[in-house]
Amino acid sequence: MFFRRRARADREFREAQREGFALLQQLAQEPSPFETVQAEAPAPDGLDSEAVVSDYPPVELRAPSRQDVDGFMMRWGQPLVIDEEVRTCPQCGAYRDWIVFCMRDDSVWLRCRAGHETKESSLDAAWYNRNSGPVDRYHPTLEEGLRHLGH
Ligand SMILES: [Zn+2]
Structure with missing residues (x-):
């Protein structure tokens, strides 16, 4: 019975851990007001976005958008x-x-x-x-x- 008890203790620990993570993720997903403003800002037009996206991975690794192709x-x-x-x-x-x-x-x-x-x-x-x-x-x-x- 040692193994079974230990397994249950492990399981309970993992469940508690999972709940903790879930809570953390929930908190992380709530957008801050700043992020909301960013998301609603109009996308820059084609020429400007070239400079803005220069830190992104190469074009072939990204899903294409109109400006990329x-x-x-x-x-x-x-x-x-x-x-x-x-x-x-x-x-x-x-x-x-x-x-x-x-x-x-x-x-x-x-x-x-x-x-x-x-x-x-x-x-x-x-x-x-x-x-x-x-x-x-x-x-x-x-x-x-x-x-x-x-x-
Ligand atoms: Zn022809």
């Missing part, structure tokens, strides 16, 4: 009609199966199946956001993104 990409299988005009690749004449990029500078680029990339100046980030789904995947390189999208 080089751009967004989506597949656009249908012909792309802008102002009632079907866009074609100026180099090979392709008119569908695009990859559409939205870059950091809000420019939108079309990439045809053959890999020709053309800036589409009549489209912008607002158009891209209206037409793309939520971001569900982060590609560390452009090549991986293209592979994922079937190009």
Whole structure:
């Protein structure tokens, strides 16, 4: 019975310890007024945040936010009609199966199946956001993104 009693004593000790920890964690999680103010402050815009986040780990170790990534990409299988005009690749004449990029500078680029990339100046980030789904995947390189999208 020695072992059993000892085990129970250990268990009781651990339970007491756990309760103590839980209380400590609860206290630690209660935000101080200062932290609350920080959380509600508006996020700095893209350029300023570069300097602010410089102490963070490298980009590839972080979950990407809009300012971190080089751009967004989506597949656009249908012909792309802008102002009632079907866009074609100026180099090979392709008119569908695009990859559409939205870059950091809000420019939108079309990439045809053959890999020709053309800036589409009549489209912008607002158009891209209206037409793309939520971001569900982060590609560390452009090549991986293209592979994922079937190009
Ligand atoms: Zn092309």
